[in-house]
Amino acid sequence: SLKNSLDRLAATPDLDAFLGYVLTEIAQQFDGKTASLHLFNPDSQTLHLHQWVAQGRIYSRQEFHQFGPLAEPIVVTGSTAWAVLQQHKFPLVISLDNAHQYMFPGTEDWQLDWAEREELQSGINILLSSGETPLGMLCMFSASRSTFTSEELEIAQALSHQATLAIQLTQLAAEAQQSAVLGERNRLARDIHDTLAQSLGGIILHLQAADSIYTTDLQDKQTHVTQARQLASQALTEARRSVQALRPQLLEQTTLDQAFDSLLQQLTRNSSLHITYELHGSPYRLPPEVEAHLLRISREAITNSLRHAQATELVVDFTYEPRQVQLRIQDNGQGFDRDRPTFGYGLITMQERAQQIAAHLHLSSQFGQGTIVQVTLPIATATAGTLDD
Template identity: 50%
Template structure:
């Protein structure tokens, strides 16, 4: 009874095996003993014990687990495993069917007992005992005791294995919850805090407070109604409502942590026990500061747009077509705002790297554009839906994160079955074995299509405004240039009309002057029109656009033009190349228009980390001061464009020694 109680009191598998072997050997009269357990279809020695004579009497020590081969009589072990029958030999070297087993012959084993441990007709383990000093060591009384204890040992081993699996499952769940970049909180059926993951602690500023009650949660964790100093009613919290079986979502709550205010969005879900009662309530919550800021920006933009549309409608009320366009713009703006406000539910995924399989929850399946069960849940199925242009980038990001043991985050496009494109953000964290090799990655995904579309429309609107402003400036310059030329022509033609009758010899001089003014005006008009053409970059890149521009201008001027490309060209972002082209055109035009240069050299230098654009002339030059840089619109435009793309601008000029404009772009900064 004492031995049975000692066996049943152990729940940790390792400690159970240690105690079990000591008890069985002491009750059997054996010298050594081994306990065999099955692991992945292979039977191995999971515990071994032997009696060692010491100064204070006999003691026991547990040996390290080892394979069966060459350490036990394999023929006997396999017989017991196959038949579930006990093998008892009083002198193994002289009796029984296993006399010729290599182990028995080599060790001259005498007393031997091999006992199956069976629980509910299932073989749980095999107990092997031997005594090499005496024959008949395992008496009937001892054998009877061992038979009684074997049943208790089989039950204890099964329970310990189940407990070990439960602990492993709990550890895996804890790892999953800690890997999720969203706050997770759990309360029990009484409303008392039970668990908070690391992200939740970061957002709330504290972890589990076991003294907090359901009514005190908002006060303890400083939950407030958005935009007020009013404590959020605890009964409205999703996690409290989940205790009554509700699944809810809110986004009108803020966490006040020290001097910081964090707007959050939360989802509450009940967890039921086997009787259908709520056992726990879970809340998932995340920081939505960026989303709130985006909503505010969008609201401000919509307000400004509505005001502009209203003013334009009042001015153009007579135009039915324009009024319809304004109404369409208003409807599109309202639809855009409504879509941006809708929340994209978070989906979770669990990637088994060793098996190359992945498990999605229902939300993650829907994020891929299908309903749960419509598509095979596999790692390949996810890759098949990623946009082909994003596959290599996502794969590289995953590989880098696993190799450097850092968190993965990536944005990519998903192609829905109907052909539509959605943008997703995925974040994940790897799980590694003792050798540091990745075995699993846990993560979440959510839809950011609305935010990206809103940002894209805002960027297009800004680009359109910039283009309009640039065209207006060029139009004013054309107007001013041609106005000056034609005014001079009119003045001289008036003089010609007066001199025809009084001084015919002076007429030719005025006619020559008129011809020069007309030629100059025509040259300026062609130059301005060429500068307005956006297709220079639409049909090519920066170096070819500059080449076409200079080739065009060479036919309009007698100035000697030189254009060199140094290094291997590479493509920069479109906005950067457009501003560099405009800077080159402006500097080139200024050199022709004001410097009266005999030679203009344009150089485009490509280095691995930087790109240089240099425009240098041998004209009359000027003194470079703050006043000259701000008064000349051309120089001011060059300065503003350089600042817009973060480039370094250098303008060097001296009277009579020409001018050099140098723009330096850091390649890594713009890319």
């Protein structure tokens, strides 16, 4: 039985189905008529019916109502059975002689009537726990057995450990799912910031330039309006693509170094900012997710220089080395005091994106001395590929 249980655990992806199998296996092993699994809620100190098996049949939750008070939350406070299980951590044998003593408060009348109808002779209650933390209780009742050997109780305990493992795996899966949901929410927040917030910032800059009292050239005004329109169109496209978790549009048809060049031209066209872009080393391909994060980190840094730094010069260095890739963005703007930071969501997204790809992000800035954003990405041999791949 124990080997069959372990084999089923390895082969069954549905952990609830596996728990049903364990209950069935225990019932069959000990000539049990019914078996049930109750999960423990530490906040309310209650047990909740999770599964019920009778004569090889697994009952659905819609059928639990027929089990009376056992289908409702069972308060364990003041329960002798629960106290004994917690103290000894060994299967508790229920007989006709001690049944009333070990029944949970509020369930006695229903259980006595049910035991009489089903002609039950004995039962086993087994605590499911992880260390000192109770997870639940497994129960089995037999109509043909009145006693169990110590060896049989050891087997029941071993089988219950498989149920404990399945419960822990289920909880871990739920936690992982929640973590994935939070991760996806943060990804969407970053992408919305990278697309809408940054593009809207660029649109505002161009419209302000077009509306400036110093701009009297109609062609110049029209150029700024056209750039704002293009940014708006790009923002809409990027927002749609972000929701679909696709790569940035600039990376669809070009390499990363070419995408950097295009990004600089798009963000700084018709601005007074003097741009220097230098590429060092021989470019090679990086995983799509890595390239997307690097491009969006650079977009954020450049946008910050345009909107907040009041810089006149911006230098972007992108370096390919055999064991690392380094992106360095430096402006000569007003900078800020790192001892009294007022970091916005932009810096948080840059840090999160760097962490996502196991890169190191270093920010250096002082009042009146500009800002440097540097991203260093270690490269594993198997990670990079040639541009011909």
